[in-house]
Amino acid sequence: MKRIIFLALLIAAISCRKGQYLPPAISGVGEDTIVLNIGDKMILAPNITNLKGNSYTWLVNEKVISSGQTNYTFEATEPGNFNVTFKAGNKGGAAEQSFKIFVEKPIAVSITDQLAVSMCNVIDIAPTVTGPDRTDYQYEWSIGDSVIGKTRNLSFISPEAGTYDLTFRATAGKQTATSTRTITVKAEQYVKNAYTVLEYAPAPGKLHNWAIIGDKILWDLGYEYPLPYNAFLAKASEMRKTSNAAGLFLGSWGSAATFKFDHTVVNVAGKTDLELTAFYSNKDVPAVYVAYDRNKNGKPDEDEWYEIKNDDYGLEDTLTYEMTFTYNKTETDTRRVYVYSNWKDNRTEPTQGELLTNKTFASSMTFGGVFSIRGFFPGLHMIDFNTKQVAMLDGWPTTFSRKGKRIIRNLSGASPFFQKLNVDIDMAVNNKGENIQLPGIDFVKVQKVVYPFQQDNTTGNVLKDVNMEEARMLQVGAILDRHLKN
Template sequence: MRNNLFLKLLIVVVFLIGACKKDSYEAPAISGMTGDTIVLNIGEKTILAPNITSVGDNSYTWMVNGKEVSSGQVNYTFVAAEPGNFEVTFKVNGKGGTNAQSFKIYVEKPIAITIDELPVVTMCDVIEITPSVTGPDRTDYEYEWAVGDSVISKKRNLSFISPEAGTYALTLRATAGKQTATSTRNITVKAAQYVRNAFTVLEYAPAPAKGHNWSIIGSAEFWKYGAEFPLTYTDFLAKATAIRKENANEALVLGSWGGSATFQFDHTVANVPGKTDLEVTATYSKLDLPAVYVAYDRNKNGKPDADEWYEIKNDDYGVEDMPEYEITFTYKKTDTDNRRIYSYFDWKDNQNKSAGGEVVHTKTFSSSMTTDGTFSTKGFFPGYNMIDIGEKKVALMDGWKSSFSRKGKRITRNLTGAAPFAQPLNIDIDMAVNSKGERVQLPGINFVKVQKVVYPMQQDGTNAEGGPIDFNMDEGRMLHVAAILDKHLKNK
């Protein structure tokens, strides 16, 4: 019995001794390693410090991509000397065996910017500058172009334009992650002479009204003193262009709702950050703001293409009750008697419950003569003129149409108490938006379109003949557009 008990105790002791020996010689455990990749830039350092159990008679080895770089140290300082992916392995040898764990490190490529030598450019011309930017494969690149302390763009490629001659240092700053790089290149801008006013009239699309005078180039009140030019459509554009080139203040009468005109500069008006770029002088009231559209001739074809137009966002932007309104105007007839002449036209809009009516303008022959003995076009439908006073014959001049539509947005508003008068309208090209209302960054603009978009409330009443009075077609609310000036040019 005693022998059996002793034997059992001996077995337990041997087992415990064996167990203790086994624990003493297990492979060292490594902890404190992260599974995330460590991202570094060239020149940066990181200290790798794993935790180890059983630190007795261990030996340590560090390897980078399989090549031994250090031994005998528990910690290792990795220095990012070149870009690439690196696997840094920590290996421990102990009496109980070997264990190894790895750190993953990614060293990003440095950002490098190269800007080719830039040619001499003429002031108010746009030059496209495309730098070479290399660096890490990331999606968070940010760019900033500056001249001195003035930031001029936040895009990678720069559309550079200057309204003044001189030499400018262009600096591009590129940022990605923790990296930033800069590069500077000088550009020389040579002087040139331009006309400040957008004198070229590309399109004249007036909307008629009672008493409207389509042939005016200048102040509407001076119709009988030589401001009328009843010409064919092409000749009228040429005449308006020539007059506006000599005198920026000579206006065009755009008429009632939908009337517009499109003008062209002889240069590109620079979009200068933080400043207004254009000054449009027009006759309007505080409740009757005209809509202004601008276009940059990006493809250099000399005309404003449909996809190049952007609206300038103003205080009335987005309040239109009819974004796609349209009125069709149609010449009806001209009647005369011994003393008077009567001009008629119809108008009709595009709504499901269509509005429309007839507009009649009456004037005497004696009061319609200009100082040089010609018969005035005041009150005539656009393009129509008295070609034979003796025969009382009225005809449509070449290039004009007897029926046409004007399209655009409509803002319906009561204009009571807001008299129109000639006043400047300052335009910042940075306020240009696309059809979705999103801001667009334009280096400058070449074309301007001005349109009447506010439509007065319908008012009831009767005229002397007992017919309805349509105050929407009254000449007191006509839009006149005069000078359209480049505010950055100091010369003519």
């Protein structure tokens, strides 16, 4: 009897276990947010254990969108954050897990409909860009197969007239959007040479000729123009506009001149942009500085200047050398004229010296019978030859300083001669040595930065200071736009 009762209880217990429901368990749902773009589809398929008697429900932001399925395909049709919840349950219990999904805004770009500019002028194009809040945007501007920019805004400039299809592309994550507009470049007439002289800052020396406009050896042919400062600038500009041979005699260390183009010289990638003619040796290359008139005020502001990096960059012994020149007096007798001036530098214990120009009147006459001021202090002129009266012309100071970096160098055997210096605007650097991307340039400054020494054959191995020797002084001729065809 006892055995029969035990078997009956065992059968009842087994029957009870067969009808038991265990609650479902859900896995395979990550904690990271899934990022999608408009049009993307994502199959959500969690792992489920304990399947007996289960029912399933899918909700998007707490709204039921599907039931009875163990997976769900989410389609991104609008931007925003979405919480996709999967629920499973049976008589034994329930479980749920949520997928976090973020659908990014679509990228949209547009450019103004009307784009027109004169050749060799810059037009700043700022496209409209909307889209997801990301930090990995990349931009590209192109004309045909040529990429012309990789920043959001474009400073467009062309050296040639015509009509171009300009395409802008923006990329972020997996998204890309483009916009194309036609830009018309109008034809204009310009002068290739940077003819306008904005500043003439000579530094004197032996037989320095501050009034020459042309080659220094042509003083006796009447190429001197002893004029008040502003009148000299105007005369030099007038001559340079029609003649590439109308150069300036800058002089010894620190001498400089600033020139202006009548247009913006285009910075063409992979090509040299300027051709400068000057009198120098290959060990005495002048420094070239360029400026783009970004604020369109017609002048080179101090923060717009950048140096063209060359092989001498970084080799200077000082960045802040300065020499001050002062006119003292002029004396004459029946045969000669004597012009006295002195100079001093900015060292703690200054180096200084005197400059004396000693000339006979007979040897100083041009072929036209005019007395030459070759060797005079800048701005000094013999205004009356009969009385031997001299005066400083208006705008020329009796004392001035020349400042800049200095590279001390032995130039023995490195003879200077007129040669061309090609300049690539892509080599422009700021005062930290960082490359600066300029669309083009409007101004050029040329300065003598090498302070020359050379072997003195009369004293053996001693190096002689030849900074103020006439043969070592810098002359600058034409500064040409290499891309301008007209």
